[in-house]
Amino acid sequence: MTLTCLNLSSNHPNPSLSRSSIIMNKFMRSIYRQIYDEIGVKRKKRHENQHSNLYLSDDIDFIISLPNQSKYSLTNMTYYFEYNETLEYLIYAEFILPIHQISKIQIFFSTFNILLNQTFKKDQYWLKINLTKYIKSFPLKFHIKFNYIKQKFSSGFLTLYFRRTSTHLISRRDLSSFYDNQLITYPDDPSYCQVRPLRTTFSDLNWSSWIIEPSSYEMNICSGTCHTQSNMGTYFIVQNLLNQKYPNKIPAPCCRPKRFSSTIILYYDGPNLVLKRHENMRVVECGCSS
Incomplete structure (x- = not known):
């Protein structure tokens, strides 16, 4: 199935997870779980770390982690990354290693070297090296040397953060986050056209492998009658009156989606892991139209 609605290709293998792939998966899940729970419900605001602004900001369009494409071993610490899309909106790039006790790192590119002592970020699980200013194009290749202490080690990966385009930013900032996600219903007239909660699982769609x-996520659905109401547009009030008079000639207005909000999804795109905000996946308001 070609998933053009998500702007995705049809090739989404469920990779046989190596140790390095499992670690990359764990890292990307940790980002997602800072924001949402397992069924996509946004968590209450918690204590923020210095990277929370990247993860939580509406300015971020997507985050992608690229696995090392070079055959890796402790005697051959060569890294090779491929990315075929534009870097125009790249705002941050970090090389991530699953180690936290380290004293010195040397990174050897083809035309220059980097020596790092304590200028990189370390936390409980990850060592994160900011490579933003060094990434100008792909493919990207480098070799590393470092000292580490009593740790199992597996290949690192590269994570890229891309900002949203100016068009997307303007459209989202026109709406408050509350209004953007709040379901518009009419409790006083439950039979009238309005959004109804509906949650679907990705396994129902045969998408859970990637x-x-x-x-699951709350996609919601529109249902109800389109009898004349004061909040109905003048055109559809007239259409309703004509339908009552000429039911065989003039169709009645239909209950249809009027406004959508986005949903953030973590998924495989080939060997890469992508955390992306997908627009128009969740209906939040319905209305009557032709």
Whole structure:
């Protein structure tokens, strides 16, 4: 199936996870779980770390982690990364290693070297090296040397953060986050056209082999009658009156989606892991139209 609605290709293998792929999966899940729970419900705001602004900001369009394409071993610490899309909106890039006790790293590119002592970020699980200013194009290749202490080690990966285009930013900032996600209903007239909660699982769509998070999401559905109401547009009030008079000639207005919000999904795109905000996946308001 070609998933043009998600701007994806049809090739989404469920990779046989190596140790390095499992670690990359764990890292990307940790980003997702800072924002949402397993079924895609946004968590309450918690204590933020210095990278939270990247993860939580509406300015971010997507985050992608690229696995090392070079055959890797402790005697051959060569890294090779491929990425075929534009870097125009790249705002941050970090090389991530699953180690946290280290004293010195040397990174050897083809035309220059980098020596790092304590100028990189370390936390409980990850060592993160900011390579933003060094990434100008792909493919990207480098070799590393470092000292580490009593740790199992597996290949690192490269994570890229891309900002949203100016068009997307303007359209989202026109709406408050509350209004953007709040379901518009009419409790006083439950039979009238309005959005109804509906949650679907990705396993129902046969997408669970490559969509990692969430396991389900609230897509919602529009249903109800389109009898004349004061909040109905003048055109559809007239259409309703004509339908009552000429039911065989003039169709009645239909209950259809009027406004959508986005959903953040973590999924495999080939060997890469992508955390992306997909627009128009969740209906939040319905209305009557032709």
